[in-house]
Amino acid sequence: MLNSANAEYSYKKFKDAYTDLVAWIEGSLPKYRCELEKILLPVFISFYLELIRAYESEKAAQFFDLFYLPNYARDLELIRNVDEPR
Numbered sequence: 001m002l003n004s005a006n007a008e009y010s011y012k013k014f015k016d017a018y019t020d021l022v023a024w025i026e027g028s029l030p031k032y033r034c035e036l037e038k039i040l041l042p043v044f045i046s047f048y049l050e051l052i053r054a055y056e057s058e059k060a061a062q063f064f065d066l067f068y069l070p071n072y073a074r075d076l077e078l079i080r081n082v083d084e085p086r
Helices: 004-026 030-053 057-067 070-080
Strands: none
Touching: 004 030, 004 057, 030 057, 030 070, 057 070
C-alpha cells in the first residue's frame, strides 16, 4: 500500500503526465489531432484505476473531475462508480 507521500507523488505524476499528453495532442497538427485524441480515454481510465488500486479514492476523484472528458460522459459515469479496489 502507498503511504501518503507516495500517493501524492503518484497523483502528481499522473496529473502531470496527463496534462502533458493533452497539451501535446492540442499542439499537434490538426490533421492528426482527431486520431490522437482517441488515446485520451484509455489513458484517463488507466490513471484513474491506478489511483483507485492504490486506495487513493479522493485523489482519483480529483483526477476524474479535473480531466473529465465530456465526449465520453456515458462511459465515464460507469467508471466513476468504481471507487475502491475489489
